Amino acid sequence: MYRSLLGGFLFIVLSPAVAIAASTIDLSTATIVTDSPSPVVAKAAVMLQEELAERSGITLPIAKSAPADGVVIRLGTSADVSIVEVPQKPESYTVAVREKEVCLVGHDARGALYAAGRLIRLATYRPGILTLKLDQPIISSPDVPIRAHQLAYRNTANTYDAWTVDMYEQYIRDLILFGCNGVELISNLDANAKDGPVMTETMRSMNVALSELIRSYGIDVWIWSPVMAIEGEDVTTPEGAARAIALRRKFLEDYSAIDHLFIPGGDDGDTPAEHLMPFLEKLSVVLKEIHPNAKIWVSNQTFTLEENDYFFDYLTSNSPDWLAGLIYGPWIKMGWEEMRERTPTRYPIRRYPDINHTVRCQYPIPNWDPAFAHTIGREPVMPMPQKQSHIYRRYLNLSDGFGTYSDGIHDDLNKQVWNVLGWDPQADMDIALEEYGKVWFGVDLAKDVAEGLRGLEANWSGPIAENTAIPRTLALWEKIAKRVPDFDKNWRAQMYLFRARFDANVQAEARAQKGYEAQALAALADASQTGVSQAIESARAALAQADRPAAPALRSGLEELGPLMLESIGYQLSVEPPYLARNSERGAMLDWLDQPLNNRPWLEQRFEAILALPNQAEQLAQIKTILNWEDPGPGGFYDDLGTIGKYSHVISQHSWEEDPSGNHTSRVAFPNYKADAKTIAKQTGQTEKDDLAFKEEVARVAGAHTGRQELRGSWQTQITTLYGTPLKMRYEGLDPKAQYRLKVTYAGRFRPSMTLTLNDEFGIHGPVAQPSPIWPVSYHVPQAATRGGTLDVEWNLVDGRGCMVSEVWLIKSNDAGP
Structure with missing residues (x-):
C-alpha cells in the first residue's frame, strides 16, 4: 500500500534560508512570482490570484521575476525554488516565510498547486485587506495517492447537469484547495445523448471539455463507464463484444485526457463476471492504444456469490497486468476485510464511498428518526463531519485512496472532509471546519459556520420530538x-x-x-x-x-x-x-x-x-x-423495528462504529414511500427500477407488484440484514409455563424470501415471501421453546438482497400448564 506514516502531518524543518515569522505579513501589495515552465504551476498562479481577489478585492500581479522591492509570493516546484526544503514524495509541498517572501514550493507541479491552495486557506482577507501570519513553516505530504470525487454531468445529479464549464472550474478549484487530485466523469456511449431537461450541452461534449479542464490543473481524469448498461448491449457473444469495443473506441478517441477507466461490475451494468473480465482485457488493448498511460479499474458491485468466486479466482490465476486495481463500492456482497483478504496484494483497492445519500445506500444514517427519513429524503443537504470522519478512518488501513460517489453539491462538506483526511487522517476536524467557514463565509464567520455545521449533524441524532x-x-x-x-x-x-x-x-x-x-x-x-x-x-x-x-x-x-x-x-x-x-x-x-x-x-x-x-x-x-395495534396484551412484547427506542429485542452483531455499512449486522431500512395527496392520486404503485439493483431481484419480482397499498408508519421502517447475515431477536424473562404466539409483519423493498427458526431448533416456517398486500401473520410458538424463560428468534435469507422485518409481537396467549 502507498500510505506513508508521515503523510499529511505538519512538522518544522528549519534551514538557514527559512526563518520563523512571528509577525503578520501584509500581502495587499505582494507580487506572485513564478518562472516555472510548468503550465500547471502557471494555472496555480492564476488560481491563487483570482481566489484571493474574490475574497479581498485585491488583484495581485503575476510576474516571472521579483520586483526590486516589496513582498513576494514565490510559487514553484523544488526544481524552481531551491531555498526551501520539500519532502521527496509526490504532491508534497512547503509553505514558508523568508523575510519578505512567502514561499509556496511543491515537490512537483501538483505540490505547487496544493501549496497555493493552502495559502488561500491560511490567509486572512476582508475587503481591502490581505494578510498572512505563519509562525512556522508548513511541510506536508498526502497520506493516500488517490483523492478524487465524482462530478457527473448527468440527469441523476441534483445540480451538476445545470452547470456550465465555468461553474465546474470553480468547483474543481474549491476541491483542490483542500487536496483533491482527481475528478471522475460519467461517460455516455451515445455521442448525442442529452438525458436531462436542464442540460445545455450533450453529455459527450461537456465531458470532453471537462476532461481538458481537469487535465489543465494537472489532476487525474477518471471515467466511470459501465458495460451492458444500455439496451441491447451484450458482450457475452463474440459479435456483441466486438460491437461494444467499437462503440467504446469512438468515445475514447473523443477524449483528449483519460487517466483511469472505472468499470463497475453492477449498479449500473449487468455483465456476468465470467464475461466481464475477458471483455475488459480486450478493451485494455484499445485503451492503451488511444491513451497509453490510462489504467483500468473494476468493482465487483452486485456480483453474486458465484461471480465473486470466479472474479477472485481469475485475479489469482491470471494476475492480469492490464488491471490497475479494484474498487470497493456500494452493494458489494462482502465486507472490507474479506475484500482485502481475497484481493491479491499486487492490486490496490480504491474506495468508492457513497457520501451523498442517507437511506437506501452504503452508509445509512444511524439512529435516524423516521420523520426525517420520510421527508428530508435520500439526497438532502447533509454535512456529516463526525460520521464521515469515522467512516474514513474505520477502513483506512484496508484501502489505498478514494473516489467518492456524489450526485450534487448537497454533500459539499463531506467531500472536503474526505479531502482533508486523505491528506492527514489525524487532522483536527474543528480546524478544518473553521477553514471551510473562513474560505467561503469570511474570517468573521468561520467559528459560527463550524458550529453550525456540527449543529446540522446533531439535528439528526435521536428522536426528533425531543431534539433540542x-x-x-x-x-x-x-x-x-x-x-x-x-x-x-x-x-x-x-x-x-x-x-x-x-x-x-x-x-x-x-x-x-x-x-x-x-x-x-x-x-x-x-x-x-x-x-x-x-x-x-x-x-x-x-x-x-x-x-x-x-x-x-x-x-x-x-x-x-x-x-x-x-x-x-x-x-x-x-x-x-x-x-x-x-x-x-x-x-x-x-x-x-x-x-x-x-x-x-x-x-x-x-x-x-x-x-x-x-x-x-x-x-x-x-x-x-x-x-390496539401495538398492544401485545399482558405479558407480551411489541417491537416496531426501525423506529428509535421501539426495537429493544433486536440483536446487533456489531455497533455502528464497528460496521457503519451494516454489512455484517442489523441496520434500519426505509422504503421510498411518498404519500402526499397528490402522489397518492396519481401513483400507479409499480416497482421502481432503482429498487432493483441486483440481477436476482429483477428476475424474481418483475411485474409482481401493482396497485397501491398505504403503509402504516411501522411498515415504513424495517430492520434488515444483508447478504446472508441472519436477523436475530432475543426475549428474556418469559413465563416458562405460558403459551406464546409470534405475530410478524413482513414488509420492505427487498421483498425477500426467508425462513424463521426459534432457538436454533424449532423451524417455524420454511421459505416464505413477503405477503402482498402487507398484513401481519401469526405463528404458534412451541411451549418447549420458551420453557427456559428465553426465546431466540432468527430469520435467514433464502432469496433476495437481505432479510427484512417491520413488526414483531410476542403475545402471551394462555397458561400452558405444567
Whole structure:
C-alpha cells in the first residue's frame, strides 16, 4: 500500500534560508512570482490570484521575476525554488516565510498547486485587506495517492447537469484547495445523448471539455463507464463484444485526457463476471492504444456469490497486468476485510464511498428518526463531519485512496472532509471546519459556520420530538445568513440555512401531526357511542388539520430559498418547473413538504374498508384492531423495528462504529414511500427500477407488484440484514409455563424470501415471501421453546438482497400448564 506514516502531518524543518515569522505579513501589495515552465504551476498562479481577489478585492500581479522591492509570493516546484526544503514524495509541498517572501514550493507541479491552495486557506482577507501570519513553516505530504470525487454531468445529479464549464472550474478549484487530485466523469456511449431537461450541452461534449479542464490543473481524469448498461448491449457473444469495443473506441478517441477507466461490475451494468473480465482485457488493448498511460479499474458491485468466486479466482490465476486495481463500492456482497483478504496484494483497492445519500445506500444514517427519513429524503443537504470522519478512518488501513460517489453539491462538506483526511487522517476536524467557514463565509464567520455545521449533524441524532439542537441550529444559521455578504450569491449559506429551516419544519410537523392522530384515535374510541360513520368523519377531520402547515413561516422561508439556490448553483429542489429534478429522491426536498408524518394515509384507506363492511359489529372489531395495534396484551412484547427506542429485542452483531455499512449486522431500512395527496392520486404503485439493483431481484419480482397499498408508519421502517447475515431477536424473562404466539409483519423493498427458526431448533416456517398486500401473520410458538424463560428468534435469507422485518409481537396467549 502507498500510505506513508508521515503523510499529511505538519512538522518544522528549519534551514538557514527559512526563518520563523512571528509577525503578520501584509500581502495587499505582494507580487506572485513564478518562472516555472510548468503550465500547471502557471494555472496555480492564476488560481491563487483570482481566489484571493474574490475574497479581498485585491488583484495581485503575476510576474516571472521579483520586483526590486516589496513582498513576494514565490510559487514553484523544488526544481524552481531551491531555498526551501520539500519532502521527496509526490504532491508534497512547503509553505514558508523568508523575510519578505512567502514561499509556496511543491515537490512537483501538483505540490505547487496544493501549496497555493493552502495559502488561500491560511490567509486572512476582508475587503481591502490581505494578510498572512505563519509562525512556522508548513511541510506536508498526502497520506493516500488517490483523492478524487465524482462530478457527473448527468440527469441523476441534483445540480451538476445545470452547470456550465465555468461553474465546474470553480468547483474543481474549491476541491483542490483542500487536496483533491482527481475528478471522475460519467461517460455516455451515445455521442448525442442529452438525458436531462436542464442540460445545455450533450453529455459527450461537456465531458470532453471537462476532461481538458481537469487535465489543465494537472489532476487525474477518471471515467466511470459501465458495460451492458444500455439496451441491447451484450458482450457475452463474440459479435456483441466486438460491437461494444467499437462503440467504446469512438468515445475514447473523443477524449483528449483519460487517466483511469472505472468499470463497475453492477449498479449500473449487468455483465456476468465470467464475461466481464475477458471483455475488459480486450478493451485494455484499445485503451492503451488511444491513451497509453490510462489504467483500468473494476468493482465487483452486485456480483453474486458465484461471480465473486470466479472474479477472485481469475485475479489469482491470471494476475492480469492490464488491471490497475479494484474498487470497493456500494452493494458489494462482502465486507472490507474479506475484500482485502481475497484481493491479491499486487492490486490496490480504491474506495468508492457513497457520501451523498442517507437511506437506501452504503452508509445509512444511524439512529435516524423516521420523520426525517420520510421527508428530508435520500439526497438532502447533509454535512456529516463526525460520521464521515469515522467512516474514513474505520477502513483506512484496508484501502489505498478514494473516489467518492456524489450526485450534487448537497454533500459539499463531506467531500472536503474526505479531502482533508486523505491528506492527514489525524487532522483536527474543528480546524478544518473553521477553514471551510473562513474560505467561503469570511474570517468573521468561520467559528459560527463550524458550529453550525456540527449543529446540522446533531439535528439528526435521536428522536426528533425531543431534539433540542434543532431550534438552536436554526437560530445560528439565521444569524449567519444575515451577516453573509452577497447572501443571494452564496449557495453554501443558502443551502445550510435551507437545511436548518427544513429540520425545524419537520420537527414542527411531526409534533403537530402526532397530536392530530391522537385526536383521531380518540374519536374512533367513541365509535360505539357516536356511531361508526360519525367517528370516522371526526377522525378524518382531525387528521385533515395537517393540510395546513404547522409552521407557516418556516415553510414560506423554505420556498423563498428555492429560487435563490436554483439561480446561484442550479439546485433542483423539485421535479416541477422551474427546477426539473429527475425524481423526488434526487434532492427534491420541496416535494416532500406535504409528506404525512403520522398514519393518516393508512388510516384513511382503512376507513374506506371499514365502511364497506356489512355490519356495525365487524366495523367496530376493525376499529378495535386499529386502536390496539401495538398492544401485545399482558405479558407480551411489541417491537416496531426501525423506529428509535421501539426495537429493544433486536440483536446487533456489531455497533455502528464497528460496521457503519451494516454489512455484517442489523441496520434500519426505509422504503421510498411518498404519500402526499397528490402522489397518492396519481401513483400507479409499480416497482421502481432503482429498487432493483441486483440481477436476482429483477428476475424474481418483475411485474409482481401493482396497485397501491398505504403503509402504516411501522411498515415504513424495517430492520434488515444483508447478504446472508441472519436477523436475530432475543426475549428474556418469559413465563416458562405460558403459551406464546409470534405475530410478524413482513414488509420492505427487498421483498425477500426467508425462513424463521426459534432457538436454533424449532423451524417455524420454511421459505416464505413477503405477503402482498402487507398484513401481519401469526405463528404458534412451541411451549418447549420458551420453557427456559428465553426465546431466540432468527430469520435467514433464502432469496433476495437481505432479510427484512417491520413488526414483531410476542403475545402471551394462555397458561400452558405444567
